[in-house]
Amino acid sequence: MQKRVIIIAGATCSGKTSVALSLAKQLGTEIISADSRQVYRHLDIGTAKPDKQTLSEIRHHLIDFLELTEVYDASRFENGALEIIRDLHAQDKIPVVAGGTGLYLKALMDGIFDVPSDEEIRGELFTILHEHGKEYLYAQLRSVDPVSAGSMLPQNWKRVMRALEVFKMTGKPIHELQKGYQRDIDLEFLSFQLVWPRDILYELIDNRVDSMMALGLEDEVRTLAAQGLTPEINALNTVGYKEMFEYISGSISQEEAIRLVKRNTRHYAKRQLTWFRKDKRFEEVLLNAAIDLDSAAQKIFEKVNKE
RNA sequence: GGGCAGGUAGCUCAGUCGGUAGAGCAAUGGACUGAAAAUCCAUGUGUCGGGGGUUCAAUUCCCUCCCUGCCCA
Numbered sequence: 175m176q177k178r179v180i181i182i183a184g185a186t187c188s189g190k191t192s193v194a195l196s197l198a199k200q201l202g203t204e205i206i207s208a209d210s211r212q213v214y215r216h217l218d219i220g221t222a223k224p225d226k227q228t229l230s231e232i233r234h235h236l237i238d239f240l241e242l243t244e245v246y247d248a249s250r251f252e253n254g255a256l257e258i259i260r261d262l263h264a265q266d267k268i269p270v271v272a273g274g275t276g277l278y279l280k281a282l283m284d285g286i287f288d289v290p291s292d293e294e295i296r297g298e299l300f301t302i303l304h305e306h307g308k309e310y311l312y313a314q315l316r317s318v319d320p321v322s323a324g325s326m327l328p329q330n331w332k333r334v335m336r337a338l339e340v341f342k343m344t345g346k347p348i349h350e351l352q353k354g355y356q357r358d359i360d361l362e363f364l365s366f367q368l369v370w371p372r373d374i375l376y377e378l379i380d381n382r383v384d385s386m387m388a389l390g391l392e393d394e395v396r397t398l399a400a401q402g403l404t405p406e407i408n409a410l411n412t413v414g415y416k417e418m419f420e421y422i423s424g425s426i427s428q429e430e431a432i433r434l435v436k437r438n439t440r441h442y443a444k445r446q447l448t449w450f451r452k453d454k455r456f457e458e459v460l461l462n463a464a465i466d467l468d469s470a471a472q473k474i475f476e477k478v479n480k481e
Numbered sequence: 482g483g484g485c486a487g488g489u490a491g492c493u494c495a496g497u498c499g500g501u502a503g504a505g506c507a508a509u510g511g512a513c514u515g516a517a518a519a520u521c522c523a524u525g526u527g528u529c530g531g532g533g534g535u536u537c538a539a540u541u542c543c544c545u546c547c548c549u550g551c552c553c554a
Contacts, residue, residue: 186518211518221518247515277517286514296516326513330521333513340515352514372509413518437507442518448511 176362177263180478181208182272183279183450184368185443187378189467191224193368194272195232196471201268201478204233206255208273208282211412213240216398219391220414222382242398242409248281249290255282259361268478276449283365283455285357289340299335314338319347366474367456369447374463376440383436386414396422413438 180201182194198205207213211221215238224234235258240246255271262269273279280286303311312328315338326333340348370378395418398410405416414435421431450456457477459470 209518210516245516248517249515252515275517277514277519281514284514289515291515327521330513332516332520336515348514355514408516408519411516411519415518439518440508444509445511445513445517445519449513449517452511 176360177259178268178362178364178478179259180268180270180474181279181283181363181365181456182270182368182474183208183274183276183365183456185370185375185446185450186222186274186439187375187382187443188274188368188370189461189470190272190274190368191222191228192467193471193474194270195224195228196468197475198232198270200471200475201270203267203270204235204258204262206235206258206269206271207237208251208255208271208275208278209237210246210251210275210278211409212237212273213246214238214242214244214409215240216242216394217409217412217415219386219389219394220412220418222386240409242403243407245408247291248277249286249288251275251278252281252286256359274446276446276453279365280453283363285355285359287351287355289343289351291336291339292343295339295342296335299338303331303335308334311335311338315341319349322347322349325349363455364478365453365456366459367450368461368470369458370461375443379439379443380436383414383432383439386435387432391418392422392428395419399423413442 180197182190182197184190194205209221211217212223213236214221217223218238223238228234229237236251236254259269271279271282299311302314308328308331311331312323312334315334316323318341319337322337323334326337328334337348340346340351344351391414395415398415399419399422403410405411405419410416410419417426417431417434417438420426420434421428426434459474461467461470
């Protein structure tokens with residue numbers, strides 16, 4: 175029999191943390207976070223990491239365990255999560271995965287072909303990008319892997335770069351590896367996404383940004399800046415941080431920074447919605463002002479029990 | 482009360498020497514298998530403040546009214 179894993183997805187601010195918490199309490203289990211930024215230590219307020227109280231009530235995994243300079247990716251997430259899932263299943267617990275990083279959840283559900291990124295090759299590609307530009311990089315990909323190149327645009331240099339990297343390492347086009355990859359796994363995923371009316375979600379976002387400021391986001395970022403860290407490192411190329419860095423360096427006002435954090439968070443939420451909407455495996459749990467998160471959690475609990 | 486400057490997309494504004502209009506931002510839709518809170522793509526019909534006049538034709542010119550801002554009383 176397949177072992178079950180519950181996934182709670184949704185846009186930022188949709189209440190995943192709280193739903194996952196009450197679900198985990200009812201099920202007597204633990205939570206695995208699927209969030210590419212909450213993995214880092216020192217990013218607390220700006221990533222809306224669950225507070226100490228919450229973390230002490232229910233054990234959370236894959237959260238708050240990396241230094242900012244460490245590199246993390248979808249594959250590491252997949253392997254880390256699978257390990258914890260095995261562990262929890264061994265204790266007869268149904269793992270609850272909660273998070274908004276679509277790619278990580280996809281890696282967990284479908285697996286991801288095993289071609290790690292290579293620092294040296296990536297460095298070379300960066301040099302090409304800086305010296306010759308995106309078009310040149312794209313032309314290189316087109317000459318070795320026209321099919322993959324056809325599915326991307328020169329402007330999207332990150333995707334072009336990865337496709338080239340994969341080709342250089344394996345001699346195979348990335349689209350073939352994708353198509354050919356299949357992972358045998360004995361898990362059944364029960365996936366849900368929390369969906370709010372758009373205007374309410376945006377209000378929740380505005381309110382959360384205001385409360386982040388009240389909680390001391392500025393100090394959190396100042397502490398990082400004082401250590402010489404900048405949004406150059408990926409962990410800090412993050413909504414809520416990059417804008418505050420600009421404010422701290424004096425290039426924009428605090429008011430403007432707050433405005434931009436709110437706007438960029440909305441943009442981010444929108445991208446998440448696009449991602450999860452497309453993946454029909456995520457059952458929609460509709461929310462509105464009249465439905466509290468506990469009853470949403472209850473609904474999910476009942477569905478899980480029925481199956 | 483008088484003078485001046487304005488009233489054009491959700492916002493800030495441009496423009497039409499008369500042929501029903503376009504930028505930025507916002508917003509919306511989308512792509513995305515090892516950086517993904519990243520990276521990238523697409524989408525602009527709106528009584529051109531109301532009414533009247535001139536004209537084949539008015540958002541554009543004229544009159545009038547309303548509204549906003551500034552200045553003078």
